[in-house]
Amino acid sequence: MPLLTAEKLSVLRGDRALLRDFDLQLQPGELLHLRGANGVGKTSLLETLAGLRHAGGGQVRYEREDARPHWLGHRNGLNLQLSAIENLQFWCGINAAPMSAIGPALDRVELPARARRRSCRMLSAGQKRRTALARLLLQRRALWLLDEPLDGLDVAGLARFADLVGEHLQDGGAVLMTSHQPLPAPLAARELAL
């Protein structure tokens, strides 16, 4: 059974339809790499699939109860006044996720200890991205919708990202992500060009 189905979806931006009658299925264990030129509508599509933007028509279905997606936008969704740990504590608080998951998640994304308690405005782009990626590990959600998750990551960061995604797919999760860059090895993705 697919984790995500979109049928005859219209993606709007203002009063303009960027996509019409768009169909998509995402199966457990599948990584889908959404590609396309700047401005073609990748972010708008992802936001529509995540329920952050009204569709102009058609429907989006999450087929399983635990398929409520993890969303990672390219702005990271961090409060820059707060530290990495405080941001994750806030996220755990509003999502009923265990605070005990925060340390291990930051270990997995290899955010240095000295960076964890600094306000996020003091972090580099890659450190902020790693903090945002750590959210994916705080609560099990089968579907990950990731907009430009590779931006700002160095070579080690790309390798950690590949580890996280690879494990998630093996556990039966699915990932839909945009990227202008090739995906890090050994991730094998189905490609969809808009």
Ligand SMILES: Nc1ncnc2c1ncn2[C@@H]1O[C@H](COP(=O)(O)OP(=O)(O)OP(=O)(O)O)[C@@H](O)[C@H]1O
């Ligand atoms: N606030 C806005 N109001 C109306 N149209 C917008 C707005 N923001 C963006 N757009 C238009 O929506 C279209 C799709 O933008 P979107 O960000 O989804 O593209 P994208 O494929 O993700 O681009 P990129 O590769 O540059 O990230 C663009 O052509 C853009 O001009």
